[in-house]
Amino acid sequence: MMNQDDKLDLLRTLLLTDDRLLTESISNKIxxxxxxxxxxxxxxxxxxxxxxEELEALALDIP
Structure with a gap:
Protein backbone atom coordinates (compact mmCIF):
# COMPACT_ATOMS: atom_id res chain seq x y z
CA MET A 1 0.00 0.00 0.00
CA MET A 2 1.14 3.52 -0.76
CA ASN A 3 2.13 5.84 2.03
CA GLN A 4 1.12 9.49 2.08
CA ASP A 5 4.37 10.70 0.49
CA ASP A 6 3.93 8.29 -2.41
CA LYS A 7 0.36 9.43 -2.89
CA LEU A 8 1.45 13.07 -2.90
CA ASP A 9 4.19 12.31 -5.42
CA LEU A 10 1.71 10.56 -7.67
CA LEU A 11 -0.76 13.43 -7.36
CA ARG A 12 1.98 15.95 -8.14
CA THR A 13 2.99 13.97 -11.20
CA LEU A 14 -0.59 13.74 -12.44
CA LEU A 15 -1.32 17.41 -11.87
CA LEU A 16 1.92 18.80 -13.24
CA THR A 17 2.30 16.63 -16.33
CA ASP A 18 0.00 18.84 -18.41
CA ASP A 19 1.80 21.97 -17.21
CA ARG A 20 5.18 20.50 -18.11
CA LEU A 21 3.95 19.47 -21.55
CA LEU A 22 2.49 22.93 -22.15
CA THR A 23 5.70 24.58 -20.98
CA GLU A 24 7.78 22.39 -23.29
CA SER A 25 5.47 23.13 -26.20
CA ILE A 26 5.68 26.89 -25.61
CA SER A 27 9.45 26.69 -25.23
CA ASN A 28 9.78 24.81 -28.53
CA LYS A 29 7.60 27.35 -30.33
CA ILE A 30 9.66 30.23 -28.94
CA GLU A 53 25.67 45.98 -55.43
CA GLU A 54 23.07 45.81 -58.19
CA LEU A 55 22.09 49.45 -57.70
CA GLU A 56 25.74 50.53 -57.79
CA ALA A 57 26.31 48.52 -61.00
CA LEU A 58 23.16 50.01 -62.52
CA ALA A 59 24.29 53.51 -61.59
CA LEU A 60 27.63 52.91 -63.33
CA ASP A 61 25.86 51.64 -66.47
CA ILE A 62 23.56 54.65 -66.77
CA PRO A 63 25.20 57.32 -68.94
Missing part, protein backbone atom coordinates in the same frame (compact mmCIF):
# COMPACT_ATOMS: atom_id res chain seq x y z
CA UNK A 31 12.85 28.52 -30.12
CA UNK A 32 11.40 28.12 -33.60
CA UNK A 33 10.37 31.78 -33.68
CA UNK A 34 13.82 32.90 -32.51
CA UNK A 35 15.51 30.81 -35.20
CA UNK A 36 13.12 32.15 -37.84
CA UNK A 37 13.90 35.73 -36.80
CA UNK A 38 17.66 35.06 -36.89
CA UNK A 39 17.42 33.46 -40.32
CA UNK A 40 15.27 36.32 -41.65
CA UNK A 41 17.77 38.86 -40.33
CA UNK A 42 20.62 36.99 -42.04
CA UNK A 43 18.62 36.77 -45.25
CA UNK A 44 17.75 40.46 -45.05
CA UNK A 45 21.43 41.38 -44.63
CA UNK A 46 22.42 39.28 -47.65
CA UNK A 47 19.58 40.66 -49.75
CA UNK A 48 20.52 44.21 -48.81
CA UNK A 49 24.11 43.66 -49.95
CA UNK A 50 22.97 42.15 -53.25
CA UNK A 51 20.53 45.00 -53.88
CA UNK A 52 23.19 47.58 -53.03
Missing amino acids: SILEETIRENEKLSEKASLIIK
Whole structure:
Protein backbone atom coordinates (compact mmCIF):
# COMPACT_ATOMS: atom_id res chain seq x y z
CA MET A 1 0.00 0.00 0.00
CA MET A 2 1.14 3.52 -0.76
CA ASN A 3 2.13 5.84 2.03
CA GLN A 4 1.12 9.49 2.08
CA ASP A 5 4.37 10.70 0.49
CA ASP A 6 3.93 8.29 -2.41
CA LYS A 7 0.36 9.43 -2.89
CA LEU A 8 1.45 13.07 -2.90
CA ASP A 9 4.19 12.31 -5.42
CA LEU A 10 1.71 10.56 -7.67
CA LEU A 11 -0.76 13.43 -7.36
CA ARG A 12 1.98 15.95 -8.14
CA THR A 13 2.99 13.97 -11.20
CA LEU A 14 -0.59 13.74 -12.44
CA LEU A 15 -1.32 17.41 -11.87
CA LEU A 16 1.92 18.80 -13.24
CA THR A 17 2.30 16.63 -16.33
CA ASP A 18 0.00 18.84 -18.41
CA ASP A 19 1.80 21.97 -17.21
CA ARG A 20 5.18 20.50 -18.11
CA LEU A 21 3.95 19.47 -21.55
CA LEU A 22 2.49 22.93 -22.15
CA THR A 23 5.70 24.58 -20.98
CA GLU A 24 7.78 22.39 -23.29
CA SER A 25 5.47 23.13 -26.20
CA ILE A 26 5.68 26.89 -25.61
CA SER A 27 9.45 26.69 -25.23
CA ASN A 28 9.78 24.81 -28.53
CA LYS A 29 7.60 27.35 -30.33
CA ILE A 30 9.66 30.23 -28.94
CA SER A 31 12.85 28.52 -30.12
CA ILE A 32 11.40 28.12 -33.60
CA LEU A 33 10.37 31.78 -33.68
CA GLU A 34 13.82 32.90 -32.51
CA GLU A 35 15.51 30.81 -35.20
CA THR A 36 13.12 32.15 -37.84
CA ILE A 37 13.90 35.73 -36.80
CA ARG A 38 17.66 35.06 -36.89
CA GLU A 39 17.42 33.46 -40.32
CA ASN A 40 15.27 36.32 -41.65
CA GLU A 41 17.77 38.86 -40.33
CA LYS A 42 20.62 36.99 -42.04
CA LEU A 43 18.62 36.77 -45.25
CA SER A 44 17.75 40.46 -45.05
CA GLU A 45 21.43 41.38 -44.63
CA LYS A 46 22.42 39.28 -47.65
CA ALA A 47 19.58 40.66 -49.75
CA SER A 48 20.52 44.21 -48.81
CA LEU A 49 24.11 43.66 -49.95
CA ILE A 50 22.97 42.15 -53.25
CA ILE A 51 20.53 45.00 -53.88
CA LYS A 52 23.19 47.58 -53.03
CA GLU A 53 25.67 45.98 -55.43
CA GLU A 54 23.07 45.81 -58.19
CA LEU A 55 22.09 49.45 -57.70
CA GLU A 56 25.74 50.53 -57.79
CA ALA A 57 26.31 48.52 -61.00
CA LEU A 58 23.16 50.01 -62.52
CA ALA A 59 24.29 53.51 -61.59
CA LEU A 60 27.63 52.91 -63.33
CA ASP A 61 25.86 51.64 -66.47
CA ILE A 62 23.56 54.65 -66.77
CA PRO A 63 25.20 57.32 -68.94
